[in-house]
Amino acid sequence: MGKPDAEGHGPPDGLPGLPPEWGRVVVPDDASALAAEAAQIRRELRQASRIPGAFRALGLPLVVLLVAVLTTLAGLLAVTWPRTGRGADRPTPAPAAPPATLTGRPLPALDLVDADNAPVPLRGLLPAMIILLDGCPCPDRVTDALAAAPVGVSVVTVTGGRTPPVGPSIDPQARALADPAGGLRSFLGQPARPGTVTAVLVDRTGTVARVLPDLRTVDSYRDDLSALAG
Template sequence: MGKPDADGPGLPDLPPEWGRVVVPDDASALAAEAEQVRRELRRGGRASGRQPTLALPLLVLLVAVLTTLAGLVAVSWPRSSRTYVPATPAPYAPPAGLTGRSLPALDLVDAGQSPVPLRGLLPAMIILVDGCACPSQVAEAATAAPTGVTLITVAGDRAVAAPPAPGAAAVRPLADPAGGLRAFLHLPARPGSATALLVDRSGVLVKVVPEIRSAEDYRADLARLGS
């Protein structure tokens, strides 16, 4: 059946404490020993408290399911609906103390970029059109201006041609590239609106209209400029 390892040529040296090892000619003769080894391994696994090898795949599957559910809850969770309502800009008022102050000696420029001393055009109603050309409001002011009062439109970067105003006073279009008037007033240009200044012949600021809405905003003060 089998022969000891010591009698067989070519076998490696085995530890002497193993004793005499016999290698069978038929592998089926080892079935009983193999079954005994498997039983001992199973008993050892149960004694050590090890779980079956399916525990790890089940844990990974559980984590994947929980992650998917959390994502679905985050997407479908009802959110508070907020409707954005743009704020309506409130009319702004000129800084206190402007009325009664002397207009600074500024040089504006005409369409040919020639300097024009502002004080040489007084008394005047000055309309700042850097935020809006506002032709209808300029024409209305030209109609209301009394004789002897200059109506001036002032653009921010270039001279703006005045709209035709038949039967009304002439309009002098100028520009203020340096922004001297806005700096003096501390009033920023607002899109869609024009600002008016009424200045008497001595250079004193009589009235400031931050946003012209109608001729009634300045009519009485404009009439007094010509007296």
């Protein structure tokens, strides 16, 4: 069947010798004699490449891919999650409302300033309709209030800072003052808002009769204004 290659004879010319620990190696004349050994080797290779081994080899790439996908999804969720007040769809805030306990409370003894920076006690001008113009000059609303104010009721216009608003100088009922300390705004709890005029009606005893967070037409406060003269 074959010729031994290690019987004390040296290897053929040009070929290296085999390690002695391999023992006696026989090279068959017919390659089909090695079919059984080849089948055994193929079985061993298939067993070594089965799925558990493949998963071990692919484990790290799969983990990296999973982390990347989860990170991308988290970023998309953070961007697309609806937020309050985003973009042009921000809801229009409701008009500020005065504290429920403000009506009937006494007006604080506040000193405002006139055009000469001289202090003017606000309680000395009562009864009065006090109009805050730091959110909007709105001269038409001041004119409407002066036209509707009964005799004896002052119309006081107030701004922040130290410069009083320009008031109608020909009307003896009108006073233009400034509130540099912001005491009146703090008392009313009504922050200045662009385009909005806040007003407060105070009777002759110094008690707040009504707060108008957003002064509109005369008809909305005419009766309250007339009541101040009583």
